[in-house]
Amino acid sequence: NSLDLLLDKLYNTNELSRDELIYVLENLDEEHTQKLFDYARRTRDRYYGNKVYMRGLIEFSNICRMNCLYCGIRAGNSKAERYRLSEEEIFECCREGYALGYRTFVLQSGEDPWYTADRVVSIIARIKKSFPDAAITLSIGERDDDEYRAFFEAGAERYLLRHETASKSLYERLHPGASFDNRRRCLWVLKEIGYQVGAGFIVGLPGQTKQDLVEDLLFLKQLNPHMIGIGPFIPHKETPLGKEKAGTVEDTLVMVALARLLVPDCLLPATTAMGTLHPRGRELALMAGANVVMPNLSPVWARPKYELYQNKICIGEEAAHCRSCIERRINSVSMEVDMGRGDHYKFRQKR
Template sequence: MGHDPDPVSFDAAAAAAGPLAGPIDRAAVVDLLRSPREALYARADAVRRAHMGDEVFLRGIVEFSNVCANDCLYCGIRRSNPHPHRYRIDADEILAVARRMAGWGQTTIVLQSGEVDTPAENDRLAALITRIRAETPLAVTVSAGNRPRAVYATWRDAGMDRYLLRFETSDPDLFARLHPDCSLAERLHCLSDLRDLGVQVGSGFMIGLPGETLERLADNLVLVHTLDLDMVGIGPFIAHPDTPLAGQANAWADDPEMCFAAVAALRLIDPDLRVPATTAFDAMFPGVGRDLALQRGADVFMPNDTPGRYRKDYLLYPDKPCVDEGDGSCSSCATARIWSLGRFVGEGPGHSRKARPTAGA
């Protein structure tokens, strides 16, 4: 990378360049990704400031269960991995965390888990969402995998504001190889259901899956544009050592800045997106990854609020940061990092900037 992040001053020339104009297709995005990096970053940061302002919203993640029915080839909590101690956090313990989050400057709780589609699990989460909305001022984002439309509707009615479901790759064959338990078509169908239900929809992909080319990366970004999402989380591919892809290098290992080029391109392709600086950036670029993502197009920071004793059993990938920190410390660290960049913590829920039609039935 060559430098630590420093506060970025407003770049009038970069702002004038604006978002990507013309057709958003593979060729245009490839050209964008090939742009000189510093100019690309400055342009993305200027567009972020013009469209989203200098607020950075804190959305605290609570990894409420690492039980998963799926066997994705890169994920540390995959069904076949015998090493994690499997857990489900009791609702009262989650509520105790949620009640403290507003005092930490957080306005959203992100409920994240492995994928277990059973009536008992679905009902349990609905009850939890209801309690969070009744007992705290927080907005609620859920990330718990593919579910039937009726389940998403129940969670929406319970008070769920947003749902995060990454498509991971736009290549259906690659998706099938990496995810033996579902297809890309199924994943996209879930995203369509969520949109039709009036839920704010988040998705995204991994940068640098084995064999990824510049064209495939561009296709991922084009799919983001096609889906017209409300929020998009992207981050570097890092395989867990207890998985079939252990030892597989990120496709951009010789050009790690491509991860940030993708963030910048994302902002220029869809300037009104909420874009988190995902935790995996700090795993790949220790200590500065999320700061750099915030300077190159991102506007959301997601501290880890999972109670400390569970964190080491929710290792989706190795070298995940913050697993040894105490409750609430991630948020104070995040706030300090945000202020050091000349930004400030956003107030209110930080909902989508996009106007949407009335929810479907």
């Protein structure tokens, strides 16, 4: 059977052509999906064993100058209650996280110009000074190249910037006023500067085709990022896509597994959006080749306001609760929590 041959080829070489990927997506049945997940798990185990790396997520501002059609904190959503954490409040989240054992903090926000390069540098320096053994990941969108450089020099070592979709026409429809080419350029610049870089995409966007998803996978193969974030589209009622259908757990799991096989050494989160669509969504992602989780360290009062999509999980939970909840979930799929920095293996000796 040619599907078996293609899956074997993918497992053995970590490569498939555009036509081969299309063939796989069009012909996957239940049996071959299980085989795909099995290969993805084995590939993950070869590089990272059964460890799941923990990242503490701090959502420090939901103010955003962008207007992405799918996103609940888009500038155009006048119903969103906006907030910003001060440097002090961000630092407090890190302190709580550090005490719980976290050694990576992901600082995420909308594209909020109040956080000038100087302010961001000051926040990074403050965290680095108190917690020199913790890694800082930024997820604050598109910035100028020299700002990216300044953040890196201040001590930020990782940057998450999903490419969102590799289809130029879909990208332009979903991101009014934004540049498809600049976003991709940013990813190359970040790599060039020396960050561990995370790209990724949304599965099940309105109008997205199998061909588009194959382009997402091929772009990842080409960029070869250190981290890959993949999650299902989930509608938010105060957005133009509020009445559209959500992506599916099944389609997203297939993309997670294919990303694992095409970029075998990447760090790949079981995303919160997966946990939102299905009670065991994150566990299923771990069983399809994921090996990172990002529990929330944001202040409980801020969580419901950082509503990218509806019904987001962990809204009412304290950080300590999420820490133990997630550990139980990880153990339920025979994996183990790793509270270390969880660097990409190419970066392990350097720092």
